[in-house]
Amino acid sequence: TRTIAVSGSASGIGKALTELLRARGDEVIGIDLVEAEVVADLSTEEGRAGAVEGVLERSGGTLDGVVACAGLSGPLTLAVKVNYFGAVALLEGLRPALARAERPRAAAVGSISGTQPVDEIVLRSCLNGDERAAVEAADEAVDKGRGRTLYPSSKAALAQWLRRSAVSPAWAGEGIALNAIAPGVVLTPMSAPLFADERMRKVMDEAVPMPLNGYADAVVIAEALAWLVSPANSHMAGQVIYVDGGAEAVLRGSEV
Template sequence: MGGKVAIVTGAASGIGRAITELLHARGAKVVAEDIHPAVKELERDGIVTLVADVTVDGTAEQAVALALSTFGTLDILVNNAGRILYKNMVDMTREEWDWQMQTNVTGAFMHSREAQKAMMANRSGAIVNIASYASYFAFPGIAAYTASKGALAQLTRTQALEAIEYGIRVNAIGVGDVVTNILNHFRDDGREFLAEHGKSAPIGRAADPLEIAEVVAFLASDRASFIVGAVVMADGGMTVPVG
């Protein structure tokens, strides 16, 4: 990561914070972006922060401009910002559907579009999207989430085909249960729930955010130079077909 410059969305906690700290520890300079002011806690030499909403027009442009003005270039984008809503379709409002899709898909689209523009001049770069095993598997009660992560997987593949001629690799990670605060907006035991649900995976546990950050660091590095348009599963075996 030495000499690389990255943007990480959803960086204030969980997977995003682990990604930011790992990339920085390995020599990258990082723009850490989040809607929550707590992202400012990450500020240090080599990390600048941006408090902004990924769904708002202009945020992606602001993040890219900050990377260029502060560090001079942009090599890596990690679209990590995400939300989840637990509600059956018949009970879901249009506003709730949009709340989910705008963050998980539209925000990633806008950031990927602007990042690619900045990377094209250098004819190199890496974009990593945090998708999910829910990109492929459906579960009752999370229709908006599964739809958004399925769309993110397809966005990954399509942009990968469009961007590779400029030396820009686009990939995603099919993340399984990770102990984070993603459920905390509607339940007090969110982290405990994720830890317990992770036991249903063949590996028998949920992941620590750092385990996902390691996969991001690999996909964003030159060591993954032949991986293009892939959704790399890091789900503890959850999506392995059982005969």
């Protein structure tokens, strides 16, 4: 049995992944604000430390996989705290436990939004590991009506951190495969409010064109994440794979 920690396990993609892995016989240690083996708030330093500690306790100190799925959208500073700092702290905090496993794998969840315009100060502060500066810049962006850059900034920063880290001695050097899935629009409680409003839906369809099969069910993203953390994935490192109905190819088609 492989033991895999999944954040955001109570809803949407994380929940679908948890169910899929359990059905395949893996042991999953879920991390979420509610209804999880490890209840923790990944927006705070204490919460992140508690999450790492809780997972280490339950796993006995060795982990075969970690998937950082918890996140939120919206023009909020909180998105930067959870989507970037929460995800990185969880992956870094559990890295030593992964290094003890025989075929360790880790994955994060990016977004097609990571290809959209970002707040450069927020992005740079994230990559510098300076949460205070990132939060300050994010608050300012919200004040100035540029809050919608924060979700893309958090996901772009996560993708850059991942590409940089995955090939370092700490990850690849320890035999840990680290990659991400970047979804387009997925039918989850997070995206549900967008579908309630005809105008919002139109804006979204234009921002995220999905020529292949349209919006995805959460299980589609879960299947891809499950492969990333499976033993079969022995040689992929630092990749952000778009499972987005072709949106990235449409939006960035000319950049190869």
